[in-house]
Amino acid sequence: MSTTPATTPALPPARPAADRRARRPRTVLGSVLGSVGGQNLSLLGALALVLALFGSLNPNFLSLDNIEVIGEAATIAGLLAVVQTVVIICGGLDISVGSQAGLASVVSAMAFTASGANAFAGVGAALLVGAGVGLFNGAVIIYGRVNPTIATLAGLAAYKGVAQLVSGGRAQGYVLNDPVFVFLSRGRVAGVPTMVWILVLVAAAVHVLLKYTDIGRNVYAIGGNDTAARLAGINLNKYLISAYVLSGTVAAVAGVLLTARTGSGQPVSGSEGLELQSITAAALGGCALKGGKGGIGGTLLAVALLGALQNGLTVQGINAFWQNVAQGTLLVAAVVIQQRRNRDRAVGLPA
Incomplete structure (x- = not known):
């Protein structure tokens, strides 16, 4: 006499762990932390630590006047860090931004003097030179097929040399009699x-451009995978x-x-070292140096951290x-x- 084996009812397939985590309701704190991001939280923690450390060593460090000094000192490096972020997200690098700023400083002062103390002529001439230098950098990289690091490293030396040649190596003009300056x-x-x-x-405009427009999405796509971006019809050049530019x-x-x-055009003083500051701020802010990742918020936090650290060391x-x-x-850190974090293979070691 044969018996039919009892069958157990089939169990529903288990949902993957990632799916179960995704379905869990998020708390308000979790939502806030998720929107801020782990990288930015680390920067906020480091900034708070630096402020607490130097504030305990010198009470004047946290005074309103000194905070304004930090903000003003970090402005120029911050502007360069913002655009460095865009270039790095695209998969490039611009080591020449400090020399470009020095050249524009000289041009603005010399044009101001030559135009009979017209501030708008000085500002306009500087902007034209800056856009032209950026266009030249891009053309050398794209059409000359030169690595961005090499092209802009050459620009670092060349633009500094041009600024010194046109100015004779000296500060040019005096602009602090003009109300605009x-x-x-x-x-x-x-x-x-x-x-x-x-x-x-400037930071808000670039943030909106990157996060909320098709242009920004294409920029991230180019840095993330330029081949896929080209096949998708994006004009990389x-x-x-x-x-x-x-x-x-x-x-x-x-x-x-x-x-x-500074009150005058500075060919070198004040602009030297800004390229390193901009790259450091972008990297600390979460930009992947291979491209395709980064944001303006993290970069600004890194600029604030670097500014506070430099000011604290100076005050002490x-x-x-x-x-x-x-x-x-x-x-390096x-x-x-x-x-x-990306689990990239260490150079010279087996995978």
């Missing part, structure tokens, strides 16, 4: 320095050249602010050379963290 350097809007407002407006134009704005802040009377050491260490 005085407003740029010392003016306030709603109690906030004009220079800080310029950084905020147009976007890459536009990124470098934007970089040059905003570097010229930084140069004009440098002129306003620590040798300025240590600022370079700290900046280089932070850049940011890249190492990216490598570990």
Whole structure:
């Protein structure tokens, strides 16, 4: 006599763990933390630590006057870091932004003097030179098929040399008798320095461009996978050249602010080292140096962190050379963290 084996009812397939996590209701705190991002939270923590450390060592460090000094000092580096972020997201790099700012500073002061103290002529000439230099960088990279690092490294030396040649290696002009330059350097809007407002407006415009427009989505696509972007019909040459033109134009704005802040056109002083600051801020802010990842919010937090650190070291009377050491260490740390987070294979070691 045969018996039919009892059958157990089939169990519904288990949902993957990722799906179960995705279906869990998110708390308000979780939503806020998710929108801010782990990278930005780390930067906020580091910034709070730096402020607490130097504030405990010197009570004047957290005074309103000193915070304004930090903001104004970080403005020029912040502008360059914002456009450096765009270039890096595209998969490029612009090492020449500091030299571009120095050249624009000299041009703005010399054009101001040559035009009979017309501030708008000085600003306009600087912006034209900045856009032209950016266009030249992009053309060399695209049509000359030169690696962006090599092309802009050459630009770093060349533009600094041009600025020194046209100025004779000396500061040019004096602009602080002009109300426009005085407003740029010392003016306030709603109690906030004009220079800080310029950084905020440029950063907000670039943030909206990257996050909420098709242009921004195409920029991320190019940096993430240029082959896929090309097959999708995106004009890579147009976007890459536009990124470098934007970089040059905003570097010229930084140069004009440098002129306003120092009172004259500076071929080297004030602009040297800005390229390293901009790259460090972008990397600390979460930009993947391979492209396709990054954001303006993280970059601005990194700019604030670097500005607070440099100011704190200065207030404590620590040798300025240590600022370079700290900046280089932070850049290496940011890249190492990216490598570990992305699980990239270590150079020279088996996978």
